[in-house]
Amino acid sequence: xxxxxxxxxxxxxxxxxxxxxxxxxxxxxxxxxxxxxxxxxxxxxxxxxxxxxxxxxxxxxxxxxxxxxxxxxxxxxxxxxxxxxxxxxxxxxxxxxxxxxxxxxxxxxxxxxxxxxxxxxxxxxxxxxxxxxxxxxxxxxxxxxxxxxxxxxxxxxxxxxxxxxxxxxxxxxxxxxxxxxxxxxxxxxxxxxxxxxxxxxxxxxxxxxxxxxxxxxxxxxxxxxxxxxxxxxxxxxxxxxxxxxxxxxxxxxxxxxxxxxxxxxxxxxxxxxxxxxxxxxxxxxxxxxxxxxxxxxxxxxxxxxxxxxxxxxxxxxxxxxxxxxxxxxxxxxxxxxxxxxxxxxxxxxxxxxxx
Amino acid sequence: xxxxxxxxxxxxxxxxxxxxxxxxxxxxxxxxxxxxxxxxxxxxxxxxxxxxxxxxxxxxxxxxxxxxxxxxxxxxxxxxxxxxxxxxxxxxxxxxxxxxxxxxxxxxxxxxxxxxxxxxxxxxxxxxxxxxxxxxxxxxxxxxxxxxxxxxxxxxxxxxxxxxxxxxxxxxxxxxxxxxxxxxxxxxxxxxxxxxxxxxxxxxxxxxxxxxxxxxxxxxxxxxxxxxxxxxxxxxxxxxxxxxxxxxxxxxxxxxxxxxxxxxxxxxxxxxxxxxxxxxxxxxxxxxxxxxxxxxxxxxxxxxxxxxxxxxxxxxxxxxxxxxxxxxxxxxxxxxxxxxxxxxxxxxxxxxxxxxxxxxxxxxxx
Numbered sequence: 001x002x003x004x005x006x007x008x009x010x011x012x013x014x015x016x017x018x019x020x021x022x023x024x025x026x027x028x029x030x031x032x033x034x035x036x037x038x039x040x041x042x043x044x045x046x047x048x049x050x051x052x053x054x055x056x057x058x059x060x061x062x063x064x065x066x067x068x069x070x071x072x073x074x075x076x077x078x079x080x081x082x083x084x085x086x087x088x089x090x091x092x093x094x095x096x097x098x099x100x101x102x103x104x105x106x107x108x109x110x111x112x113x114x115x116x117x118x119x120x121x122x123x124x125x126x127x128x129x130x131x132x133x134x135x136x137x138x139x140x141x142x143x144x145x146x147x148x149x150x151x152x153x154x155x156x157x158x159x160x161x162x163x164x165x166x167x168x169x170x171x172x173x174x175x176x177x178x179x180x181x182x183x184x185x186x187x188x189x190x191x192x193x194x195x196x197x198x199x200x201x202x203x204x205x206x207x208x209x210x211x212x213x214x215x216x217x218x219x220x221x222x223x224x225x226x227x228x229x230x231x232x233x234x235x236x237x238x239x240x241x242x243x244x245x246x247x248x249x250x251x252x253x254x255x256x257x258x259x260x261x262x263x264x265x266x267x268x269x270x271x272x273x274x275x276x277x278x279x280x281x282x283x284x285x286x287x288x289x290x291x292x293x294x295x296x297x298x299x300x301x302x303x304x305x306x307x308x309x310x311x312x313x314x315x316x317x318x319x320x321x322x323x324x325x326x327x328x329x330x331x332x333x334x335x336x337x338x339x340x341x342x343x344x345x346x347x348x349x350x351x352x353x354x355x
Numbered sequence: 356x357x358x359x360x361x362x363x364x365x366x367x368x369x370x371x372x373x374x375x376x377x378x379x380x381x382x383x384x385x386x387x388x389x390x391x392x393x394x395x396x397x398x399x400x401x402x403x404x405x406x407x408x409x410x411x412x413x414x415x416x417x418x419x420x421x422x423x424x425x426x427x428x429x430x431x432x433x434x435x436x437x438x439x440x441x442x443x444x445x446x447x448x449x450x451x452x453x454x455x456x457x458x459x460x461x462x463x464x465x466x467x468x469x470x471x472x473x474x475x476x477x478x479x480x481x482x483x484x485x486x487x488x489x490x491x492x493x494x495x496x497x498x499x500x501x502x503x504x505x506x507x508x509x510x511x512x513x514x515x516x517x518x519x520x521x522x523x524x525x526x527x528x529x530x531x532x533x534x535x536x537x538x539x540x541x542x543x544x545x546x547x548x549x550x551x552x553x554x555x556x557x558x559x560x561x562x563x564x565x566x567x568x569x570x571x572x573x574x575x576x577x578x579x580x581x582x583x584x585x586x587x588x589x590x591x592x593x594x595x596x597x598x599x600x601x602x603x604x605x606x607x608x609x610x611x612x613x614x615x616x617x618x619x620x621x622x623x624x625x626x627x628x629x630x631x632x633x634x635x636x637x638x639x640x641x642x643x644x645x646x647x648x649x650x651x652x653x654x655x656x657x658x659x660x661x662x663x664x665x666x667x668x669x670x671x672x673x674x675x676x677x678x679x680x681x682x683x684x685x686x687x688x689x690x691x692x693x694x695x696x697x698x699x700x701x702x703x704x705x706x707x708x709x710x711x712x713x714x715x716x717x718x719x720x721x
Contacts, residue, residue, distance in 0.1 A: 012475075012478075013478060013487060013490070014452055014474065014477075014478055014490055014491070015474070017452075017490075017491055018474070104445060106447065231466075232465065232466075234466060234467065235460070235463070235465065235466055235467035238457060238460075238467055239457060239460050241446065241449070242444050242446070242454070242457060243440075243442060243444050243445075245404070245407075245409050245438070245440055245442065246438070246440065246444070246457075248407075248408065248409060248429060249407055249409070249433060249436065249437060249438040250433050250457065250458070250460035250461060250513070251428075251429045251430035251431075251432070251433035251434075251460060251461045252429060252460075253429050291447060291448055292448075294448075295448055296448050296449070296453070297446070297447045297448045297449055298449075298453065300466055300467065300468070
């Protein structure tokens, strides 16, 4: 076909436009990075104990070898918490993005489909079992438990989606699975021993509080691997956006791809749930906002931008959760719902109008 | 195994292990245009999905250049075969350019980034379907017909040797239908690309195809060149038409002929009768046509629409017998329409009939 250049007009009509798009992508990335940076600084600098910026910088660059109350607040409490909010927020958003790809619907997400609640249930069971028999639970065990829980819920959802093709019905199915799992969790929590409850209550409502550097390390490893995998999948995802049949005709091995999509998405949401409990609406709202901002659904730009966007969204929400009614702390889902749910409503209204 | 470029070898296709169409045995040469025709739900799409590996075969195999396509990797196959489907695709924020660019998938690297050359091919594909101006539009915001063209450009962008199209002309207006088929034809002839497609428009199928596959019931009822397939009986049979007719000569479809005792006699020649016949058909007024030479344009349509034809062999003067027949018909009818008949050396007899009708006071000029 490339020999067919005799025709008017000259090739290159879209060069300019492609350039404009790329400029826009770059701008969005710069804005997101800047926002993340600002929010992190703001986050470190905000709290019940006021610490000056100079001191903060000194503590950060001390590399974990300081002493004193200020040091402990910054290094042992605020910093891991912020990093976790950023990492897990990014992971959660990508988990949503992958589910949306899988179900070919922008309203799919780990929370509305009951996947987070499934993870929550198995984690609660595991926690109680381990705390009764051993002194502590390792992060990996909790992530494993959360992964099993998310897979169970996901498989249920896939089974339902085989029978019903209407997305609304599927969502109702997911919400029901979520309720069942939450009910089971509440039941377990009610009958758990007093010492367990303190841990479980806060966690089962969702919170980034009480994160340690060990947690950060585990989250970085797992989320990092998944992020790389997701990014490497951006090409088949772009083909899959046109539907299964087209994707296959372009050379995608659909069966393998679908399995990988679900596995990665489940690991993402498992990691989040294991550490911070179920967090609502981030998985739907962030990918939607990012696509709008970039004005594209090209996975190769949407994936990293969604991760960054999720990080910004969750660190902002965590800041609000911490500070809005300080010293009282809100659970994180309260804040993400306030911002996320209206976005989802807006999305549905817009879709209706589009049709 | 015979040496075909693309060979459906004793293939059985269907859904969920239930066979729908059995024992399909069809060989296709490179650069041919093959059209699947048949009633709705006959399984044309199922066949296309099966040969594109979207559905698993229930029996038999499909070979491309003597390689079983089942054994090829999806990636290798995608460099040889592209598809264009009827299913609607849901996209968000994707421009037509981006849709077309997905056709480069088999050729780009791990991350799917387009090279300059890829970008040129995308643009040329858009140009081939005359849709360059749609490139920057959002795919959700264009008409169905435009979408169809973009999807064709996407398939072309994949630079396939064989292209499968499911109902490519649906949603298109007549201009774009012709344009699309012209593109396919030039692709097949200039670039030796093999085209296999399903079509609803049998008139177009007759004109574009090198070979035609008729799908009916649980088997391929006919396969061959259009000259042999498009006969009056085959088409009526294939689509079970009992309410209308098919004219194999022009590939046109006619509504059923008016019923009842004919009350109008139409005298015409050289195609002048066609609008009159159609008008009478719409009024549901049965009529007799005559005296028509069997090589007259009017004769072909009269065969589909007239209750009775008084016919004469070409280039002969009109026989006394036919004149008497015509006069009898005039007696029987309450009106005679002269659609503008030409009278020359051979058909002097027509004048006699016109005069006869005039005397009876039944002659109307169209």
